[in-house]
Structure formats: C-alpha cells, structure tokens
Amino acid sequence: MGQNSTKPKKTQLSKPQVSEQIIETIPEMDLPVRSKKTSTPPPQSSKGDSLESFFLTYKDSDSDQIMAGGVERFCNDLKVDPTDFIVLAIAWKFNADQMCMFTREQFITGCSELNVHNIKEFRKMLPTLKSETSDKSNFKKLYYFTFQFGLEQGQRTLPIEMAVPLWQCVFLGAENRPKLLDDWLTFLQESSAKFISKDTWNMFYYFIETVQVDLSNYDETDAWPTLFDDFYEFQEDKKNTKTA
Amino acid sequence: MTQALNTQKSDTFDRKWSDIVRTISSVIRLEGVDRKKWNDSFSDVYALCMPYPVSYADTLNNYLEKFFEQHVLNIKYELDSCHRIHLLNQYSTQWNMFNDGVRYLNSLFSALNSRNAKKGMFDSRQANRLLLSLYGLLGDESKLEVSSMALKCWKEKLIIPLNERLTEAVIFEMQNDRQEVTYRTQIHDLVKSYIEVEAWQVMGQLFYYTHNLEESLLRAERDNYRNEAAARISDSSSTIGDYIQWAHRQLKTARDFGRQYLHAGTQIKLCREIEDRLLVDYLDRLKDEAVHLINKQDFEQLSVMYRLFKDVPEGLSGISDHLQTYYTEQGMNVIHKLKTSKNYQDYITNFLRIHTRYLEITTEYFSADSYSKEAMDHSLEKIVNSPEFTCDGAKAAEILAKQCDAILRKGSKIVSEAEVDERLTQLVTIFSYVDGKDIFLRFYSRNLANRLINSTYISQDSEENMIQKLKACCGYSYTNKLQRMLQDIRISEDLRIKFQLKAGEKNILKVLVLQSGSWPIQRRTAPSFQLPEDLTPLLMGFENFYHSQFSGRTLQWLHYRSTMEVSMTYLKNVHVVVATTYQASILLLFNKQDKVTLEDIMQLYCLPEEDVTRTLASLVESKILQEESQLGGTEYLLNMNYSNKHFKFKIASTMLKDTASDRNNVHHSINEDRKIFLQAAIVRIMKARKAQTHNQLISEVVEQSKSRFQPNISIIKKCIELLMEKQYLVRAEEDKTLYRYCA
Numbered sequence: 001m002g003q004n005s006t007k008p009k010k011t012q013l014s015k016p017q018v019s020e021q022i023i024e025t026i027p028e029m030d031l032p033v034r035s036k037k038t039s040t041p042p043p044q045s046s047k048g049d050s051l052e053s054f055f056l057t058y059k060d061s062d063s064d065q066i067m068a069g070g071v072e073r074f075c076n077d078l079k080v081d082p083t084d085f086i087v088l089a090i091a092w093k094f095n096a097d098q099m100c101m102f103t104r105e106q107f108i109t110g111c112s113e114l115n116v117h118n119i120k121e122f123r124k125m126l127p128t129l130k131s132e133t134s135d136k137s138n139f140k141k142l143y144y145f146t147f148q149f150g151l152e153q154g155q156r157t158l159p160i161e162m163a164v165p166l167w168q169c170v171f172l173g174a175e176n177r178p179k180l181l182d183d184w185l186t187f188l189q190e191s192s193a194k195f196i197s198k199d200t201w202n203m204f205y206y207f208i209e210t211v212q213v214d215l216s217n218y219d220e221t222d223a224w225p226t227l228f229d230d231f232y233e234f235q236e237d238k239k240n241t242k243t244a
Numbered sequence: 245m246t247q248a249l250n251t252q253k254s255d256t257f258d259r260k261w262s263d264i265v266r267t268i269s270s271v272i273r274l275e276g277v278d279r280k281k282w283n284d285s286f287s288d289v290y291a292l293c294m295p296y297p298v299s300y301a302d303t304l305n306n307y308l309e310k311f312f313e314q315h316v317l318n319i320k321y322e323l324d325s326c327h328r329i330h331l332l333n334q335y336s337t338q339w340n341m342f343n344d345g346v347r348y349l350n351s352l353f354s355a356l357n358s359r360n361a362k363k364g365m366f367d368s369r370q371a372n373r374l375l376l377s378l379y380g381l382l383g384d385e386s387k388l389e390v391s392s393m394a395l396k397c398w399k400e401k402l403i404i405p406l407n408e409r410l411t412e413a414v415i416f417e418m419q420n421d422r423q424e425v426t427y428r429t430q431i432h433d434l435v436k437s438y439i440e441v442e443a444w445q446v447m448g449q450l451f452y453y454t455h456n457l458e459e460s461l462l463r464a465e466r467d468n469y470r471n472e473a474a475a476r477i478s479d480s481s482s483t484i485g486d487y488i489q490w491a492h493r494q495l496k497t498a499r500d501f502g503r504q505y506l507h508a509g510t511q512i513k514l515c516r517e518i519e520d521r522l523l524v525d526y527l528d529r530l531k532d533e534a535v536h537l538i539n540k541q542d543f544e545q546l547s548v549m550y551r552l553f554k555d556v557p558e559g560l561s562g563i564s565d566h567l568q569t570y571y572t573e574q575g576m577n578v579i580h581k582l583k584t585s586k587n588y589q590d591y592i593t594n595f596l597r598i599h600t601r602y603l604e605i606t607t608e609y610f611s612a613d614s615y616s617k618e619a620m621d622h623s624l625e626k627i628v629n630s631p632e633f634t635c636d637g638a639k640a641a642e643i644l645a646k647q648c649d650a651i652l653r654k655g656s657k658i659v660s661e662a663e664v665d666e667r668l669t670q671l672v673t674i675f676s677y678v679d680g681k682d683i684f685l686r687f688y689s690r691n692l693a694n695r696l697i698n699s700t701y702i703s704q705d706s707e708e709n710m711i712q713k714l715k716a717c718c719g720y721s722y723t724n725k726l727q728r729m730l731q732d733i734r735i736s737e738d739l740r741i742k743f744q745l746k747a748g749e750k751n752i753l754k755v756l757v758l759q760s761g762s763w764p765i766q767r768r769t770a771p772s773f774q775l776p777e778d779l780t781p782l783l784m785g786f787e788n789f790y791h792s793q794f795s796g797r798t799l800q801w802l803h804y805r806s807t808m809e810v811s812m813t814y815l816k817n818v819h820v821v822v823a824t825t826y827q828a829s830i831l832l833l834f835n836k837q838d839k840v841t842l843e844d845i846m847q848l849y850c851l852p853e854e855d856v857t858r859t860l861a862s863l864v865e866s867k868i869l870q871e872e873s874q875l876g877g878t879e880y881l882l883n884m885n886y887s888n889k890h891f892k893f894k895i896a897s898t899m900l901k902d903t904a905s906d907r908n909n910v911h912h913s914i915n916e917d918r919k920i921f922l923q924a925a926i927v928r929i930m931k932a933r934k935a936q937t938h939n940q941l942i943s944e945v946v947e948q949s950k951s952r953f954q955p956n957i958s959i960i961k962k963c964i965e966l967l968m969e970k971q972y973l974v975r976a977e978e979d980k981t982l983y984r985y986c987a
Binding site: 156157197198199200202203206221222223225226229 | 937938939957958961962965968969975980981983
C-alpha cells in the first residue's frame with residue numbers, strides 16, 4: 001500500500017527538465033566547477049567555493065533554487081530513493097519549507113552545517129544522519145517538521161492524500177513502526193475526513209506514544225482532536241463486528 | 245514575737261472561721277440564714293481577706309476547699325447507699341441544692357474572690373487566661389473563684405467516682421420506656437451538672453461530658469437501636485411500611501426528647517446515630533421499598549420516607565433518582581399515545597397536564613425540596629426533548645413557536661387579555677424545559693416579523709408581554725432582537741404620523757423602517773428591479789423625508805415584503821385586491837395595454853424570469869388574469885368576468901409554503917449559528933483566562949450555551965480545532981490537555 005500511495009509524488013518529481021538530467025548525471029563534483037564558477041558573483045573561501053559548485057550542480061536553470069529535477073538527480077547521486085526516509089531527514093536538516101525544492105541558502109547552509117562539500121562526503125554522512133534521527137527528541141522534531149514540510153504554500157491543513165504517504169515515510173525512520181499506524185491510515189482512507197490539521201498531526205505522535213495498541217486506555221473525554229474519537233469508534237466497531 | 249503574732253492570728257481566724265462555717269453550712273443546704281448572720285459572715289470574710297494586719301486569704305481558701313470536700317463527700321456517701329431506681333432523683337435534688345448554695349456562697353465570699361483576682365493568681369479576663377493556659381503557665385498556684393472551686397470539687401469527689409452508676413441509671417431510664425421517660429428533668433439536671441462543673445474551664449468545657457456520659461449514652465443507644473431495627477426489619481408480620489412509620493416515630497421522639505432534655509450537640513449526634521442504625525444500615529432495602537411505593541403511586545407513604553431520608557447522605561438522591569425514572573416513564577407513555585395526533589395543541593395540553601401533576605406531587609408530598617424538584621425538572625426535560633415529542637415533523641421548539649403565533653396573531657379565538665397571558669405563560673413553562681431554545685427563537689422571530697409587518701398582531705402589549713416572559717427565562721441577549729423589532733414598529737408609527745403631516749392628506753404610503761440585522765429577513769428583491777413609474781415619486785417623497793430626519797442612513801426597499809391595494813374598477817362590481825409589489829406592478833400595466841407577455845414584464849421592470857413566472861402564475865391561479873397561447877408565446881389578459889364574494893381580498897401566494905424544506909433550512913442555519921456561537925464563547929473564555937484545560941473549557945462552554953441549547957461535546961471539540969487552525973488557540977507543548985489563547 002505504501003508503494004502505491006507514494007507514486008504520485010514520484011511523477012511529480014520527474015516533471016521538469018528531463019533532458020538536463022541525462023546530460024548532467026555523469027559529472028560528479030570537480031568537473032563542472034570551473035566552468036560554472038564564473039557565473040557565481042562573489043568569490044568565497046575554498047569550502048564555500050566547493051559548496052557553491054555543489055549547489056550549482058543541481059541548480060535549476062531558470063531560478064536560483066534546486067527544483068524537482070535537481071532534487072531527483074541529487075537523490076540519484078546519493079543512490080537513495082526520493083521517497084526514502086533519509087530524504088525527509090535531509091530536508092529537515094536543510095530546514096526546507098517545501099517539498100522537492102531547496103533554496104540556495106537552505107542547501108548551502110545545510111551542507112556546511114553537516115560539514116559536507118560534495119556528493120561523496122554527503123553519501124558518507126548519511127548513516128550519521130540516520131542515527132541522529134533515531135534519537136527520540138530529534139525524531140520528534142523531525143516529525144513536527146514533516147507537517148510543515150508537506151504543506152502547500154498558504155495552506156494550513158494537509159490533504160489526506162498527502163498526509164498518508166508522509167506518515168508512511170516519516171515512520172520509516174522510527175525505531176519501531178507504530179503498531180497503530182496501519183489501522184490509522186486505513187481509517188483515514190475510509191473516513192470522510194479530507195484534511196489533517198497541524199494539531200491532529202502533532203497529537204498523533206503523542207497518541208501512539210501514550211495510547212495502547214488495543215486503545216484500552218483511550219479516553220474520549222480527554223483533549224483528543226475529534227478525528228481520534230472517530231478512529232476510536234471505528235476501531236471499536238471493527239472489534240465488535242469481529243467478536244459478533 | 246512572731247510566735248505570738250501567729251497564735252494571735254490563728255485565734256482570730258479560728259474564731260471567725262467557726263462563725264463562717266456555721267453560716268455556710270446553712271447556706272449550702274439552702275436553709276434560711278437571717279440577715280444579720282449573713283452580714284456578719286460577710287464582714288468576717290472581708291476582714292480575713294484584708295492584708296492588714298495579716299491576710300488570712302490563703303488559709304481561708306484552704307479551709308473553704310476542705311469544707312466543700314467534706315460536704316460533697318457526705319452527699320456522695322448518701323448517694324452510694326441509694327438504690328438505682330432513686331439514684332437519679334436523689335442526685336438531681338442534691339445537685340440543684342448544691343448548685344444554688346454555691347452561687348450564694350460565691351457572693352458571700354466576694355471579698356475573697358476579688359482578692360484572689362487582685363493577686364493575679366487568677367485573671368478573670370478570659371483572653372489572658374486562655375493565653376496562659378495555652379502556654380501551660382496557669383499552674384497550681386492559680387486560685388479559682390469560690391463557685392468554681394466548689395464545682396470542681398463536685399466533679400472530682402462525686403461525679404468521677406459515681407460516673408458509672410449515674411450513666412447506667414440514665415441509660416436504663418432512657419431505654420426503659422422510650423415514649424414515657426419518667427425522670428426527664430432529672431436526666432436534664434444530670435447532663436447539666438456534667439457540663440456546668442466544667443463551665444469555669446477556659447477550654448474543653450464539654451470534654452469530660454462528651455467522653456463520659458455522652459459517649460456511653462450514644463454507645464448504648466446505638467446497640468439498642470441496632471438490635472431493635474434488626475428485629476423489626478426481619479419481623480415477617482410487619483411490612484417495610486410499618487418499619488418506616490416506626491423509624492419515623494423513633495426519630496421524632498428522639499429529636500423532641502433530645503431537644504428538651506439533652507445537650508444540643510448530643511441531640512444531633514443521637515439523631516445521626518439513630519438515622520444510621522435505622523436507615524443507612526438498611527438503605528438498599530428501603531430504597532427498594534421506595535421504588536415499590538413509587539410504582540404503587542403511594543406518595544403518602546413515600547412522603548414519610550422522603551422526609552425521613554432528608555438528613556441521610558445519599559438517601560434522598562437515591563430516592564429522587566427513582567422518582568425521576570418514574571416521572572419520565574409516565575410522561576413518555578402519555579406522549580407516546582399521541583403518536584398519530586397531528587394537532588400541536590394535543591402535545592401542549594398533555595405536557596401541561598403532566599407538569600401540573602408532577603408539580604402537585606412535588607409540592608404536596610416532598611415540600612418542593614431541591615432533590616424532588618430536580619427529579620421533576622430533569623424528567624420533564626427528557627420528555628419534551630425526546631424524539632417522540634414530535635408532531636407532524638415539528639419538534640417541541642417549533643411546536644411552541646407555532647402555538648405562540650396562533651395565540652398572538654389576529655384571528656385567534658382567545659379574546660380576553662388575561663387568557664392570552666395565561667396561555668403564553670403555559671407555553672413559556674414548557675419552553676423552559678426545551679433544549680433547543682435557539683431553534684424556538686428562530687421560528688418565533690420569523691413569526692413575529694410576519695405579524696408585525698403584516699399588522700396581524702393582536703396587540704403590542706401582548707407582544708411585549710411575551711418578550712418579557714422570554715427575557716425572564718433566557719436573559720436580555722436572547723430577546724434583544726425581538727425587542728428591537730417591536731421598537732422599530734413603534735418608531736415607524738411615529739414616523740408615519742410625522743410624514744403624514746408633511747405629505748398631507750393625500751399620502752397613501754405606509755412605511756415601516758426596519759433595522760437591518762434585527763429582522764429575520766433576507767433581501768430577496770431583485771436588485772435590478774425598476775419600480776413602476778407611477779410609484780417612484782411616492783417612494784422618493786418618503787426617502788427625502790427620511791433623510792431629512794436622519795442623515796447618513798441608507799434605506800433599502802423590501803419590495804417583496806410590501807403590499808399595495810389595487811382597485812379593479814374595470815369589473816362589474818369593483819374589487820380591491822391586496823397585492824404584492826410585483827403583482828401590483830404587473831396589474832398596473834393593464835392601465836395602458838390589454839395584454840402583456842412575460843418578456844415585456846421582464847424588460848420593463850428588469851426582473852429575472854423566475855420571479856415574473858411565479859408572479860404571473862399567482863395572478864392566473866387567482867383568476868385575475870387569463871393566459872392565452874399565441875404563436876409568439878403566451879399572452880396574459882385581464883379576466884373581465886372576475887368576481888369574488890369579498891370586496892377586498894388578498895391573492896393567495898404560491899411562492900410561500902414549503903414547510904419541510906423550510907424546516908431543513910432552519911435547522912441547517914441553526915447548526916451554523918451554533919458553531920459560530922460556540923466559537924465566540926470559546927474565544928471569550930480563552931481571552932479572559934489565557935490558558936484553560938480541555939475539560940474546564942468544555943464545561944465552561946456548556947455552561948455559557950445552556951440557556952440557548954444543549955451543545956454536543958464533539959461539536960465543541962470541532963470548534964476548538966477550528967480555532968486552533970485559525971490560530972486563536974494553541975495547544976501547550978508541555979501539557980496536551982491545556983490550550984493557550986494567542987493574542
């Protein structure tokens with residue numbers, strides 16, 4: 001199910017600049033640096049230089065950002081699936097505010113904070129990043145970040161069809177995939193809910209942390225968002241029909 | 245020298261003391277003492293207490309103490325040999341005598357008392373003594389007043405040794421014959437003596453009494469009642485009803501007896517004890533009996549039981565729960581039988597009957613106490629808000645609103661103002677139980693608007709009266725808009741008179757100026773509508789007049805609510821028809837032409853086709869117009885043969901009446917209104933509190949909306965979520981059940 005639901009994201013990613021992708025997948029780091037260096041305005045320190053060229057490798061031809069095509073190439077070079085958790089973790093580290101897009105600042109500051117200057121170093125760094133996110137408080141930050149990351153600009157809620165794959169994705173990185181996640185996602189697809197609010201998103205983390213798998217300690221009079229009440233009812237109904 | 249002084253001293257003292265002893269021996273026995281003797285002794289005491297030449301006060305004190313000791317011991321011996329039956333009587337006599345005697349002696353020895361006081365050995369100021377005693381500073385040195393000394397002696401030498409016998413005697417006496425205690429006053433005296441002997445103490449005056457006499461007494465009574473209750477309840481020859489009657493009598497007797505002859509604290513404790521033993525111990529069985537009585541409708545008996553349970557914790561609430569269930573069931577049965585009825589009044593009448601009956605029961609048998617009232621109110625609420633209370637698709641709120649309209653509209657059969665008032669009061673009584681007060685308001689304000697605009701109200705006073713009733717029930721904000729509607733009508737009347745003066749006799753325009761926002765009116769007039777030329781100056785005249793009165797206000801004509809009278813002079817018998825603006829506009833065309841088409845009208849008046857079709861249809865339906873199908877389309881002509889038995893009449897309008905969808909609209913918009921109301925309430929609360937936990941917030945919101953409707957928790961939650969999305973609120977990171985207000 002996870003595969004299916006993530007598909008639309010993939011097609012979205014590969015929309016623009018197919019031709020460019022073919023040309024530029026071969027050079028890795030040093031080759032294009034000199035030729036493109038002239039186009040960048042102020043000369044910087046050597047590390048800054050290499051970051052700049054690193055950025056330029058994936059930069060969109062029309063704007064000063066890395067767009068979907070660039071992100072996809074970046075993922076390819078990292079040898080990771082664009083729908084993989086690690087990409088989400090990178091976006092978190094870069095403090096990206098939109099999917100499939102890094103601004104110059106995000107990319108360069110992000111890389112320098114991670115202390116990587118080219119694709120090789122980046123690739124080497126990935127396991128460290130992975131282990132960093134397995135820390136509970138970091139993971140929680142990343143989880144909260146994911147909602148904001150998934151939002152379309154100007155929107156305050158996440159459409160279900162976006163929320164479901166994001167939930168899938170973010171918990172790929174969790175130490176233990178929450179047992180209730182699948183039930184929850186099934187419920188969402190069957191319910192009439194269309195959007196997920198930030199509060200619901202954040203509370204879900206708290207939900208899986210505190211509520212038992214059989215929901216036996218769920219209390220409807222607590223401050224849960226109504227969607228959880230509905231989920232609780234949904235699960236109870238399922239239980240009852242099973243026993244009946 | 246000192247030796248001589250001492251002997252001389254003791255000589256004086258002994259001489260005087262022997263005189264004094266004679267006096268006090270008589271006084272303590274309450275034997276008569278002649279005045280001279282009394283005066284002599286008084287002077288002697290005074291002399292002995294004088295510091296010069298030598299003070300004998302301490303010695304006097306000691307001697308006096310010994311005297312009391314001896315006297316009390318004598319009495320004790322007397323009582324020791326006394327038989328149990330007479331003990332109480334004897335004790336009481338002796339005590340009274342002693343107590344009185346001591347009081348006399350206290351005044352005889354006032355010199356000693358005041359000397360002791362002066363010496364600071366005892367301080368009569370209570371506060372000081374209290375402090376001293378608290379710090380343990382009031383040591384052995386302190387000297388008591390003579391009376392206190394005597395009472396202390398009585399306690400130590402008599403009560404303490406005899407305590408067991410005395411207590412036993414009281415218990416025996418009290419249990420011997422509960423109804424007729426022979427030695428009532430004697431018991432009273434005994435109790436009094438236990439307390440009075442400690443009266444001089446600063447604190448803990450009741451300590452000895454409560455821990456000795458009272459405790460034993462209560463213990464004995466507890467055992468006694470426990471046994472008796474057990475015996476009675478298991479006695480198959482008597483019913484629970486008998487038991488209740490018996491318990492009732494027991495409590496009453498104990499209360500009366502306790503009030504008169506025991507200490508007040510003891511009476512309360514005793515009654516509580518009896519309640520516990522007779523009632524609380526058998527609470528479940530008695531409650532079963534209560535259910536039984538309720539089902540039997542034996543309210544007489546239940547009333548006895550109810551009063552009995554008044555002071556028993558959990559007692560009344562248990563009974564009133566059953567009462568509520570009974571009330572609800574009974575009421576629901578009545579309402580259930582009306583299922584097929586399509587007459588609103590049936591529901592009203594039957595509910596009022598139930599209400600009256602329950603009110604009677606509550607006041608007559610349960611003296612309208614809060615528990616029984618609550619039971620009644622809750623059950624009536626349940627009944628009136630139940631799904632069964634639905635007539636022809638209308639729920640209670642709608643039924644009530646319609647009935648109000650029926651009463652307040654012209655043409656109702658009720659003539660006298662008093663009756664109108666009575667009927668309205670009844671409806672408001674029912675209304676107070678209805679959950680959906682906002683639904684009622686919705687229907688009511690629409691009906692009121694119709695009555696006011698069409699001038700079909702019976703009187704403004706009755707309208708005002710009803711609004712006042714609603715205000716009393718739900719508060720100012722509930723009736724605010726209704727009040728303003730009524731006010732608009734009054735103002736419009738003044739305005740009309742002024743306009744009449746200005747415009748002169750020929751004015752035929754009657755305008756109501758309605759504040760927008762107060763009236764439940766949608767602007768349905770097509771914005772493009774062009775008024776027939778004949779009418780324009782008329783309205784312009786008023787507009788000018790109005791603007792001269794109030795500057796800066798905009799007027800908008802609600803043509804679709806307006807009517808005018810059109811004389812149909814072309815007929816054999818002239819008729820006057822009351823037509824809406826659209827209808828009249830169409831009719832006016834026939835002043836100039838014989839036939840009109842739909843397109844003509846649309847073009848001329850700039851009206852949408854829908855409106856024109858509907859208006860034409862209404863005119864054709866009422867046979868004022870005829871339609872004729874032509875090649876180019878339908879043409880409309882006047883029906884020259886029109887006749888109507890009324891001279892003046894109204895065109896039956898087809899554009900109104902569609903109650904079912906109407907009701908849905910109302911309910912839909914009510915739900916929207918409720919959400920807005922709830923959000924406003926949440927924001928108000930949060931703005932004031934800044935932070936609030938989930939449950940507190942919910943309960944405050946429920947509290948605030950109670951006067952309008954019973955909000956559903958999940959809707960409140962949805963509103964909270966909505967406000968979080970709108971960033972009015974935010975959930976606290978550290979406590980997931982806490983919301984914060986975002987300014």
